[in-house]
Amino acid sequence: MAEVDYPRLVAEDGEVHVLGAPSINLGRAPDNHIVLRSERCSRHHAVISFSNGRCYLRDLDSKNGTYLNGVLIKTSHMLADGDRITIGGLVFNFEDLMITRTDSLVIDRTVSLRSRILPDPNRLQVTIEREGRRETYTLNANQWKLFWLFYQKSSQVVTRDEISRAIYPVDNPNPDFYGGPIETHVSRLRKALAMDNDNTVPYIRAIRGMGYKLEC
16 A cells, blocks of 8 residues: 655755645745745745645735746646646746646545645644544644654554654663653554544554554
8 A cells, every 4th residue: 555645846956845734835935834035936925725635726916926837827726746836936846646647646545634634744733624623733743753654654554663763762762761662652642633532533543463553
């Protein structure tokens, strides 16, 4: 089963911007998720939003416009893997390994996962949709590392060895110095994400003799 990868923007200089939040603002102002260093960019130039497993690009009435594959856009446009975005002379390639050029999802599971769990790696926040309501939770650094591991391997078993490598330093793997045993770390993550019981969706479920699995 394929792992889930975030969509991303890759600049011409190779810098990678991960699109892990429900919406990503681009512009010259420092309060944007992606700050564009060009005087030709507006302070709040464009936004990439996420809906039903797909990314959409929209211009925010910028002065110099937003171009998708060389065409000036005026309305929201769905992005496909390989699209080329130009903003204020800056060029980005849009990459989404979960989507083919025919605009079909490689696996249907991605739609369910992404519509229910929307991580923001820049803020260490996770937005979860339950019964039509969205709640955002802020994690600490250790909780984020563990969450990220489960998210990347959603619906797959994450072994105890994999978890140990993620949360304990190789040179000092003693759990007593790093927040306790694996069970304690998982329990804290469940609590931080309001996974109150095993009927909660999504939920991190223990798989006897193997490890844990994020069920969506």
